[in-house]
Amino acid sequence: MDGNIEHVHGLGYTEERDELFIATHSGLLKYSKGRWYETTTNKHDYMGFQTTDDGFYSSGHPYTESDLKNPFGLIRSKDNGETLEKLAFYGESDFHHLAVGFYSHTVYAINEVPNSKLYTGIFFSENNGETWETSKLNGLTSKSVSKIATHPKKAELVGISTEKGLFYSTDFGDNFQQIGNIEMVTTLYFEEETLLFSSIEDSGPRLYELDLSTRKQRKIRLPEINNNDAIIEITSNPLNRSELVLITQKNDIFLTKDRGYKWQQIVSNGRIGL
Numbered sequence: 378m379d380g381n382i383e384h385v386h387g388l389g390y391t392e393e394r395d396e397l398f399i400a401t402h403s404g405l406l407k408y409s410k411g412r413w414y415e416t417t418t419n420k421h422d423y424m425g426f427q428t429t430d431d432g433f434y435s436s437g438h439p440y441t442e443s444d445l446k447n448p449f450g451l452i453r454s455k456d457n458g459e460t461l462e463k464l465a466f467y468g469e470s471d472f473h474h475l476a477v478g479f480y481s482h483t484v485y486a487i488n489e490v491p492n493s494k495l496y497t498g499i500f501f502s503e504n505n506g507e508t509w510e511t512s513k514l515n516g517l518t519s520k521s522v523s524k525i526a527t528h529p530k531k532a533e534l535v536g537i538s539t540e541k542g543l544f545y546s547t548d549f550g551d552n553f554q555q556i557g558n559i560e561m562v563t564t565l566y567f568e569e570e571t572l573l574f575s576s577i578e579d580s581g582p583r584l585y586e587l588d589l590s591t592r593k594q595r596k597i598r599l600p601e602i603n604n605n606d607a608i609i610e611i612t613s614n615p616l617n618r619s620e621l622v623l624i625t626q627k628n629d630i631f632l633t634k635d636r637g638y639k640w641q642q643i644v645s646n647g648r649i650g651l
Contacts, residue, residue, distance in 0.1 A: 512550025
């Protein structure tokens, strides 16, 4: 396909087909074996999009011709968006920030507007939105959040990227501690043993991996990205953690299969079909 990507609201791999999905303002895009595909149905505005081992979770708004209620609340799909399962707060809430464990399926939601069950804050559910617990957020000193993420298997591990830096919790978000002294952390992503996160520094965007056991961090080599740009999304392939994908604010998309040694640009300025 050819076309333009204007608004990216999430990305991730599915385990079943080993394919990359990107959520946009007007539906899902799929990147598989070097080619792009777009959905022809359910071309919704997916927000808070998170892939899992058996599909994806999301929130957002229906497209114009849809008879679905607006907003979605928390939804799930196990068939790449062909059908959507309504889990919680359908017609009530639009969650711009979700985190879902790839294997645990524990859902974290940042609720910005009170609904019928939740006030404002961060909440988590271990049963697909039937019941919710409150994260106490002790130690989270930043008022601005750019991304929330959780470990693929260990639901108690959650991280938040903020303008003040990287915050990390080992108890479902009750207590956070700031990791390192790097500020302006723009996004993050959990793997089994590491936490990937990006930052904006004087010399431009940077990408790091944090060892969850030792808390040591190291830089990952980046492609050439404009110093005025920023990384807004990052993911890796659960079947091959050497395969990373990142998206910048200017809608450049890069892929590496050797964890940063060589990068391939697969989208430039949002334009598919380089």
